[in-house]
Amino acid sequence: MNVADSYRFCQKMATNTAKNFYYSFRGLPANQFRAMCVLYSYMRTCDDIGDDESVPIEKRQALLAEWDRVAHLILESDELIDGSPSHAENDAWNNGLCVLPALREMVAQYKIPHQYFYDVIEGVQRDLQHPNDDDSLTVRHQSFDELSEYCYLVAGVVGLCCIHIWGIEDDRALELAVDCGKAFQLTNIMRDLAEDADSGRLYLPAEDLERFGYSPEQLQRHEINDAFRALMQFQADRAEHYYDQAQQLFDYISPTGRPILSAMIRIYRGLLNEIVRRDYDVFSKRISLPTWRKLIIAADAVIRRRFVRKAAS
Numbered sequence: 001m002n003v004a005d006s007y008r009f010c011q012k013m014a015t016n017t018a019k020n021f022y023y024s025f026r027g028l029p030a031n032q033f034r035a036m037c038v039l040y041s042y043m044r045t046c047d048d049i050g051d052d053e054s055v056p057i058e059k060r061q062a063l064l065a066e067w068d069r070v071a072h073l074i075l076e077s078d079e080l081i082d083g084s085p086s087h088a089e090n091d092a093w094n095n096g097l098c099v100l101p102a103l104r105e106m107v108a109q110y111k112i113p114h115q116y117f118y119d120v121i122e123g124v125q126r127d128l129q130h131p132n133d134d135d136s137l138t139v140r141h142q143s144f145d146e147l148s149e150y151c152y153l154v155a156g157v158v159g160l161c162c163i164h165i166w167g168i169e170d171d172r173a174l175e176l177a178v179d180c181g182k183a184f185q186l187t188n189i190m191r192d193l194a195e196d197a198d199s200g201r202l203y204l205p206a207e208d209l210e211r212f213g214y215s216p217e218q219l220q221r222h223e224i225n226d227a228f229r230a231l232m233q234f235q236a237d238r239a240e241h242y243y244d245q246a247q248q249l250f251d252y253i254s255p256t257g258r259p260i261l262s263a264m265i266r267i268y269r270g271l272l273n274e275i276v277r278r279d280y281d282v283f284s285k286r287i288s289l290p291t292w293r294k295l296i297i298a299a300d301a302v303i304r305r306r307f308v309r310k311a312a313s
Contacts, residue, residue, distance in 0.1 A: 006102035010041040024263040035165045038106045041099045048092035050124035075114045112164045116157040123153030137216040155181035166257025173252035183242035222283040232280035
């Protein structure tokens with residue numbers, strides 16, 4: 001696939017699967033919009049390779065290791081990668097191959113450090129390191145420091161890639177972008193607590209469970225009690241701290257990137273507020289914002305971008 005076709009493929013993937021974030025992307029200048037579609041498509045490919053439960057874990061681990069090799073090759077050399085016949089049946093892999101030509105050009109254009117793209121693969125690989133042989137929950141992280149490292153790999157580096165595309169005006173943006181990604185990931189962990197537990201995964205740190213006296217077995221039973229609410233309030237307060245930190249990011253990125261950052265924070269912080277409003281009941285139904293609300297937020301990002309463009313002209 002040539003570069004132009006690769007960009008078109010990424011835009012189509014973002015249109016079909018990024019949902020409301022796609023409309024937020026539309027608030028960016030054309031070249032940054034295309035870059036965000038490529039970034040999204042690469043990240044989605046990494047997740048899809050790791051999440052495909054129709055493929056045995058050992059096979060997914062091998063695929064991710066090979067995907068890491070391919071990512072190194074495409075970013076560190078002048079070679080383009082042809083599809084491997086042994087993976088011809090794997091849709092995620094084939095989609096990823098279509099993303100690579102645009103990825104290489106985009107990464108070079110915005111001077112994004114290559115390590116970020118390898119770190120994301122490492123984050124997905126970590127999700128496959130503790131398969132369950134029984135019905136017990138696997139506690140992935142013993143401490144918040146361990147969880148923070150995981151948040152960096154799966155979300156912080158995404159924030160770093162984004163601000164390179166949007167434009168960095170001060171290096172202080174780098175740490176704040178990681179804080180923003182951490183706030184998003186902590187929100188995801190709280191929202192997906194029941195789904196992850198039903199799949200045998202628990203991302204909350206063991207030290208927090210012990211602190212509030214809430215056990216993995218209680219989580220498996222979807223128990224809501226005072227200990228659970230205290231545990232979840234602690235997590236919500238922690239996420240709010242990182243959202244507050246991320247507010248400083250607006251001062252250190254280009255004005256063209258501020259509307260989409262605002263839209264993303266409003267959507268994710270809205271999810272956190274909804275979790276709190278429901279008294280931390282993440283078991284009865286999956287928590288989400290109404291589509292109309294997300295579309296209003298996305299539309300606001302587009303309008304703000306147009307205002308910024310007119311003010312600059």
